[in-house]
Amino acid sequence: MKPQIASILTILSLFTSASLLANEPIQPIPTKAEVNELQSELGKKLYFDPRLSKSGFISCNSCHNLSMGGTDNLKTSIGHNWQQGPINSPTVLNSTFNIAQFWDGRAKDLKEQAGGPIGNPKEMASNHDLAVKVISSIPAYVEEFKLAFSSSKVDIDKITTAIAEFEKTLITPNSRFDQWLAGKKEAITLQEKAGYELFKTSGCVACHNGVAIGASTYQKMGVIKPYKTENNAKGRFSVTGKEADKFVFKVPTLRNIELTYPYFHDGNASSLTEAVNIMGNIQLGKEFTKEEASKIVAFLKTLTGDQPSFKMPILPPSNNTTPKPDPFGK
Amino acid sequence: MKPQIASILTILSLFTSASLLANEPIQPIPTKAEVNELQSELGKKLYFDPRLSKSGFISCNSCHNLSMGGTDNLKTSIGHNWQQGPINSPTVLNSTFNIAQFWDGRAKDLKEQAGGPIGNPKEMASNHDLAVKVISSIPAYVEEFKLAFSSSKVDIDKITTAIAEFEKTLITPNSRFDQWLAGKKEAITLQEKAGYELFKTSGCVACHNGVAIGASTYQKMGVIKPYKTENNAKGRFSVTGKEADKFVFKVPTLRNIELTYPYFHDGNASSLTEAVNIMGNIQLGKEFTKEEASKIVAFLKTLTGDQPSFKMPILPPSNNTTPKPDPFGK
Structure with missing residues (x-):
């Protein structure tokens, strides 16, 4: 093929693609999320940290498992003390595009959602005060909060902001x-x-x-x-x-x-x-x-798009001042 | 410093290191494991796959969490139906160097150990037949077994071999x-x-x-x-x-x-x-x-050595022929 003809065909094909795209009711997903990288990296750790639960066993990833489409692939989830959850865990993948969070939309965004399961007695069964105590007892976490938020004061607002920032990265382009x-x-x-x-x-x-x-x-x-x-x-x-x-x-x-x-x-x-x-x-x-x-x-x-691809995070250890997990009740 | 003197000092320092090393009762850990790469990659997926449990919720990584030193950081573990385990979960890190597996050494090696929790009614509460049925129902897994073992027949021997092969890589050099x-x-x-x-x-x-x-x-x-x-x-x-x-x-x-x-x-x-x-x-x-x-x-x-560093595995999905998880009993 002559170079000129090839160029014309390329231009034509671009036109076709553009018009094809514009006419379709489904739009391609962005290939990359705009996030605060430091907050997102911190949020990734928190997402995988079971110490946000009372038992020390359940993390965000337990029910929104990033190895399995951001879900647990169960009808309804397993919560603290093996309680049966009331509803199917929706996928966390691409959830940044949701009009609101949860099936009933009761949380306006990912940040608000992230606080829910932590304090829900049927899910992670902790509470926001305890979660803050646990995370702020761990020097390596405090250091990361300092870097990500320019403040070493750990609070639930920053914890959920970081988790949400990580969740925003969980988009699956290239299907x-x-x-x-x-x-x-x-x-x-x-x-x-x-x-x-x-x-x-x-x-x-x-x-x-x-x-x-x-x-x-x-x-x-x-x-x-x-x-x-x-x-x-x-x-x-x-x-x-x-x-x-x-x-x-x-x-x-x-x-x-x-x-x-x-x-x-x-x-x-x-x-x-x-x-x-x-x-x-x-x-x-x-x-x-x-x-x-x-x-x-x-x-x-x-x-089915490209699934999240990142190194499994390594969590900083607890120490003598960290509130202990309480899996079997007192 | 003159090049010759530098060389002599280097040689001297090597001698010192070598003799220092030889005299110490603690020896450095190897920096890399010799494993079958294909089996280990497959084993990594299986290690993270909760479908090896009856509930579809508990994986090897639940109690030997690679984000947390290869343990669950609990006194004793949480098993199927939130049963309290009888003993502290030992770390999987560097477990290839163990004389035998479990606290009482009842499994001679990692492969034998891997079969234990899958079938233990207090842990993953599945059984070897069911585990094989689940994994062999998933075409992408079958394909990986074929590549890793030159046989597409999935059996518990191959499942536990693959998991063990992955676990052999979990060494932590460079402390x-x-x-x-x-x-x-x-x-x-x-x-x-x-x-x-x-x-x-x-x-x-x-x-x-x-x-x-x-x-x-x-x-x-x-x-x-x-x-x-x-x-x-x-x-x-x-x-x-x-x-x-x-x-x-x-x-x-x-x-x-x-x-x-x-x-x-x-x-x-x-x-x-x-x-x-x-x-x-x-x-x-x-x-x-x-x-x-x-x-x-x-x-x-x-x-504390370098912790395992790898991309979180993405698990192939179940399909209509895959036995369903049964978290809440029938």
């Missing part, structure tokens, strides 16, 4: 679907492409759109038909008290959905096929054929 | 004490050096010697005076049935001892000072002065 969005036609198969078309024409995209392919609105679970579950969660109702908000939940992100099983707020759908069929049924009034469902599932599996 | 052993005089302070002298002259070194500074013999806990504890562990007696083996335990390694609190098989000593005083008392019939104990503690803190 095959994002590559396709960027113009790399061969990044997805015809089957996957057909699944995406079906995803759009069936109406899934009405809620699952944007950068996170969801996570930007609250929607009723059971628009067309009621959703049957033993789970007691009432969704936004618990936050607003409004009858209309009963069973209204934050739409979950579909990014990395192959990794974040089981599905729904009750974790009752163990497979993607099951989840797609139930969603079609109760949200859209559709009965997908086996072939249709498998196309949509094929598309969904193109949404 | 300040090892640097001193290698001839770098300024690597430890006078106080720490004095502590080491006291450690030798007091007799600690009789059991805590060699590459792992312990871990090479079994000794009675309570040589001079009986050790008082509520803990029921009987040590080697449970393996041999010999009366003389009652309360005889594997001598723990002192490497990274600052990180592997609390101490002893019952985890009853929460500080190094407490541990040193009790050991002096019941093993050596000595009452260390406050100053002596603090010198020995200062020496012990020079034994």
Whole structure:
């Protein structure tokens, strides 16, 4: 090919990509997060530190395991003293794009969310005062707070700020679907492409759109038909008290959905096929054929991006002044 | 300095180092492990995979946390259903140098040890058949077994071989004490050096010697005076049935001892000072002065080496054929 023709083709292909992108209801995820590096590095340690729990056994990573799609892959989580959690742990991956945090959106951002499980008696079962005492007893941590916040005073505000700053880095770019969005036609198969078309024409995209392919609105679970579950969660109702908000939940992100099983707020759908069929049924009034469902599932599996890649943090040790873990109660 | 004189001094200093090293009862730890890389990489994933437990929540790393000195820093561990473990979790760091595994030495090597907790109803509460079913249901794992073992047949022998191969890499070279052993005089302070002298002259070194500074013999806990504890562990007696083996335990390694609190098989000593005083008392019939104990503690803190440094592994997802975790019983 002559150089000039190649250049023209390149320019044309860039035009095509740009217009392709602009017309799609799903947008590629940014490749890098803008964060305060020192706070994020400190937050990574805190995220993995089980000393934020009463038992000294449960860390943020226990239920939002970064080796497993930022979830625990359980229907509902295991908390302090093996208590069964009330709801499925949502993934921490790409959670910086969420409209708010928790299924019911009761925390406005990652920082507010991070304080929740630490003090929840069914989760980490510590409290903010104790968490601050533990962390501030450890000189290497205090030194890091000093560097990251220009103040060596450890408080819950700084602890949760640091954790949130780390969580903002947990974005997963470069999924095959994002590559396709960027113009790399061969990044997805015809089957996957057909699944995406079906995803759009069936109406899934009405809620699952944007950068996170969801996570930007609250929607009723059971628009067309009621959703049957033993789970007691009432969704936004618990936050607003409004009858209309009963069973209204934050739409979950579909990014990395192959990794974040089981599905729904009750974790009752163990497979993607099951989840797609139930969603079609109760949200859209559709009965997908086996072939249709498998196309949509094929598309969904193109949404797995690059997983977080970092060195496992080494935590500074406790000392004689550190409050001791209390796993078995006193 | 003239080049020749510098050379002569270098040679002299090497001689000094070599002879220094040869005369010391503690030997530096190797800087690198010889392992099968593919098996070790696979083993790293398995080490972090909670699907080897019945609940899907507990992995090897839960109780031998590589962010925390290869321990859980609890008196005794938390097992399936929050059961309280019978004994303190020993560090996995440098465990390749142990004479045998577990406090009572009931497993001859790391491979045999790795199979224990998986099937122990008080620990991971799975069983070997189920573990094999889980892992072999995951195509990406099967592919890795094929590469690492030239056979895609997953069995417990290969699972535990891979985990052991990874654990062999968990050695911690380059502690300040090892640097001193290698001839770098300024690597430890006078106080720490004095502590080491006291450690030798007091007799600690009789059991805590060699590459792992312990871990090479079994000794009675309570040589001079009986050790008082509520803990029921009987040590080697449970393996041999010999009366003389009652309360005889594997001598723990002192490497990274600052990180592997609390101490002893019952985890009853929460500080190094407490541990040193009790050991002096019941093993050596000595009452260390406050100053002596603090010198020995200062020496012990020079034994912290480079901690494991690797990227947190990403685990391949389960699928519809993978047996489901069962955290809350059926």
